[in-house]
Amino acid sequence: MSGNSDPLTPRAKLAVTAGKAVAAASRAAGRGSGSVIGGRVALKLDPDLLARLAQHLDVVLVSATNGKTTTTRLIAEALRAAGPVVSNALGANMPAGITSALAGGSDARYGVIEVDEKYLAGVARDTDPKCIALLNLSRDQLDRAAETRMLAENWREGLAGSKAVIIANADDPLVVWAASSSPNVIWVAAGQMWKDDAWSCPSCGGVMQRPGDDWFCGECGFRRPTPSWALSGDHVLDPHGSAWPIHLQLPGRANKANAASSAAVAAVFGVPPQVALERMWQVQAVAGRYDVVRFQERDLRLLLAKNPAGWLETFSLIDPPPTPVILSVNARGADGTDTSWLWDVDYTRLSGHPICVIGDRRLDLAVRLEVANQNFQVCETLDQAVQLSPPGRIEVIANYTAFQDLRRRVGN
Missing domain, CATH: 3.40.1190.10 (Mur-like, catalytic domain)
Incomplete structure (x- = not known):
């Protein structure tokens, strides 16, 4: 099939052009890639x-x-x-x-x-x-x-x-x-x-x-x-x-x-x-997932885990204890606001790892880790959690918006 065998209608071309213009304006304003707002405008037209x-x-x-x-x-x-x-x-x-x-x-x-x-x-x-x-x-x-x-x-x-x-x-x-x-x-x-x-x-x-x-x-x-x-x-x-x-x-x-x-x-x-x-x-990393970044003289591996199934798979690939682990959980719109799923995750798999907990819902996660008998500290920021960890590799596991926050902080 040739790429242009079926040219777009004038209306479709206008929609594409308008969508790209809106996306470019959104990017210029520092509001992300602009792909969603651009697509919305194009589909309206x-x-x-x-x-x-x-x-x-x-x-x-x-x-x-x-x-x-x-x-x-x-x-x-x-x-x-x-x-x-x-x-x-x-x-x-x-x-x-x-x-x-x-x-x-x-x-x-x-x-x-x-x-x-x-x-x-x-x-x-x-x-x-x-x-x-x-x-x-x-x-x-x-x-x-x-x-x-x-x-x-x-x-x-x-x-x-x-x-x-x-x-x-x-x-x-x-x-x-x-x-x-x-x-x-x-x-x-x-x-x-x-x-x-x-x-x-x-x-x-x-x-x-x-x-x-x-x-x-x-x-x-x-x-x-x-x-x-x-x-x-x-x-x-x-x-x-x-x-x-x-x-x-x-x-x-x-x-x-x-x-x-x-x-x-x-x-x-x-x-x-x-x-x-x-x-x-x-394929080395996917939208920042699995990237290893240098931050405050430590090597942070960024891992995304959005739900119980994802956390279970992620626990299976982290380095063995005593590698430090930082966990970050938010409950904003894109994450879903209900954090009761934390109780479905088997956190005993982190036994032996020093754990720091950050994110908007760090206290929800802290209660869950307390019940799972894990050794953890609650921190206000990523910087504080990293400072508490020894030099070397740190595994950082975060859900969706918490992961985006992390990437912004480490410049990834």
């Missing part, structure tokens, strides 16, 4: 703009509670082996941000788009994707997100009969339930460390049986499908049973799982696993 911008692209949508920004980056890197890619790499994942990203990619062949879980069905309708990657569903933003089973139902209805190839995680019962309405699903055994949102059957409500890595409902027979791709240690197994080494600079098992799903997506577009996995080495 042409409500069909997202569909128009996507029509000349082979589109991949990526949705999940955890890992979608990283997986979007990995897929984009892999598909660049086959042609130019446009992507919302900074994570603006609602229609306005997606529209802004696509408006900047007139010569692209592929659109690799991260989509907020609640908007997946609508964005899929607008962009006519060739492929949709579904990684996981777990509790997040408790004050406003629908209960996970309802989100899975929303996906299931929105994707029913979709022409897209669905790449779905066979180890997450909610994802399997959501994807099962689609005629063309490729299952990936990507694993599921956090299981506390999938103890009841999404199909009938019965109790889920979980022997080993398998799962099934003893009441209605809903069960784990047989995967054709799998994460196996440091390798991806393809549908022919060949094992391909994973080359990543990103840490942890969760990112290997993201790489396995990304390799399955790349194969849909004819990019072989070896090529896809080698290209993923390029």
Whole structure:
């Protein structure tokens, strides 16, 4: 497909130009990237703009509670082996941000788009994707997100009969339930460390049986499908049973799982696993996540963890004790204002680490750590927490807006 086979209407061109102008003004005023406000203006001028911008692209949508920004980056890197890619790499994942990203990619062949879980069905309708990657569903933003089973139902209805190839995680019962309405699903055994949102059957409500890595409902027979791709240690197994080494600079098992799903997506577009996995080495950090920054003569590794599933994965990749850990939690609009999820996180995994607690909701976190019998100090600022830590490496784990605050403070 050529990049300009379908020129935009005059109205669409006006909308794109106006959106870019507003975004540039927002950036000049120091209000961030401007992608969301630019996209909003553009969509007001042409409500069909997202569909128009996507029509000349082979589109991949990526949705999940955890890992979608990283997986979007990995897929984009892999598909660049086959042609130019446009992507919302900074994570603006609602229609306005997606529209802004696509408006900047007139010569692209592929659109690799991260989509907020609640908007997946609508964005899929607008962009006519060739492929949709579904990684996981777990509790997040408790004050406003629908209960996970309802989100899975929303996906299931929105994707029913979709022409897209669905790449779905066979180890997450909610994802399997959501994807099962689609005629063309490729299952990936990507694993599921956090299981506390999938103890009841999404199909009938019965109790889920979980022997080993398998799962099934003893009441209605809903069960784990047989995967054709799998994460196996440091390798991806393809549908022919060949094992391909994973080359990543990103840490942890969760990112290997993201790489396995990304390799399955790349194969849909004819990019072989070896090529896809080698290209993923390029991704060092994703919007500041996993970056190691020098700050006050210490090396701070910045880790984002937004919900119980994310915290569990993050604990599994930090350096062993006695590496100091700084935890920062806010509860602003973008985080969700309900912090009761802190009680779902197993903080005993931090035993042996000296812990400093910062952020708007540091006292909520302090109470939780007290109950978990952890050794911690409450600090007013990042600077104070860093000063209390010995020279060397510090692991800094923060939820969404707390992470943005950290990046601003360390100049990242």
